């Protein structure tokens with residue numbers, strides 16, 4: 001290593017990752033094969049275009065790698081076509097919009113405070129500047145998607161694109177109903193499964209196929225692959241539009257090292273072990289959320305049916321999500337502040353925190369530890385001195401990472 005300055009920082013981050021209880025719902029801990037593929041010499045190769053149709057020579061093996069990734073993605077999700085080139089979830093979305101919309105067209109998407117994502121046409125995103133976006137909310141009482149209200153809104157607005165899928169929504173989505181609504185108003189249905197892709201791949205929650213026209217995703221959340229994006233469809237015409245839209249529409253050369261790592265991740269996701277992992281992710285989230293309820297916390301929408309949930313810390317302690325996040329960080333527990341439906345606090349303060357179990361489940365944590373974690377978080381938020389207990393759990397995290405993950409390299 002010649003660049004000491006930089007590699008010292010990577011080591012510092014590696015040790016930070018060993019010293020925290022990671023409860024951020026969108027993060028995970030990848031396998032050494034994923035790391036190896038992503039850190040490989042494939043980064044040296046330019047490969048603009050698609051397998052068999054490149055703008056550069058020397059793509060013999062690159063073509064086989066991308067085709068392998070595509071075949072595995074379609075097999076994993078049970079669909080006909082995949083584009084594995086988007087650099088991120090946001091770019092997958094932008095490419096999908098660009099494939100089916102003209103500037104000024106209308107998008108109907110879930111609001112940020114109900115759990116939607118910035119890239120779904122919000123005004124901070126390029127998508128919000130190019131397209132005209134309307135937002136639907138969850139029902140204020142149940143905090144669950146209200147499909148009748150959504151249908152009413154869709155028929156009034158008549159959007160060209162209906163987006164479902166969220167970053168902070170703990171309930172299952174009725175994709176069939178969403179498709180019916182899209183058909184009634186003549187919209188393309190885009191399902192952004194970024195958060196739940198791993199759960200869908202393992203078939204532990206219902207799939208968005210065959211209902212979605214286009215499916216976008218990240219590969220680095222519950223799917224436990226490299227940081228990147230993915231677009232799927234069953235429609236050959238849409239597929240052709242999507243491919244043109246990704247390249248040359250919004251991207252240049254593909255990140256072949258990342259695509260190789262995606263191929264590894266899709267293969268891993270077909271294994272028995274991955275299915276058991278996702279079952280445990282859901283079990284852990286349920287047990288953790290139920291323990292919080294037992295301790296008197298309000299869980300947004302009353303329960304979780306996936307890998308994450310939001311807690312209303314403002315209702316319990318008159319404390320903002322931001323403050324809760326800081327208090328927990330101070331003892332080595334990482335969560336993120338999160339707006340809750342119809343939040344009275346600003347987005348930079350929020351009333352909630354979001355908690356997810358994918359990362360700790362990858363490290364092998366089971367239900368018993370979830371109960372310990374809930375008790376620990378409760379003590380920290382109540383202002384009790386938890387500085388003795390947190391290091392105990394964290395040292396177990398460190399031990400597990402050292403034994404299972406790092407040593408096997």
Ligand SMILES: *Cc1c(COP(=O)(O)O)cnc(C)c1O
Nearest residue numbers: 088089090117166167192194195
């Ligand atoms: C995370 C997420 C994205 C964006 O992914 P990036 O790779 O960070 O751009 C898009 N949509 C949803 C629903 C997400 O949760």
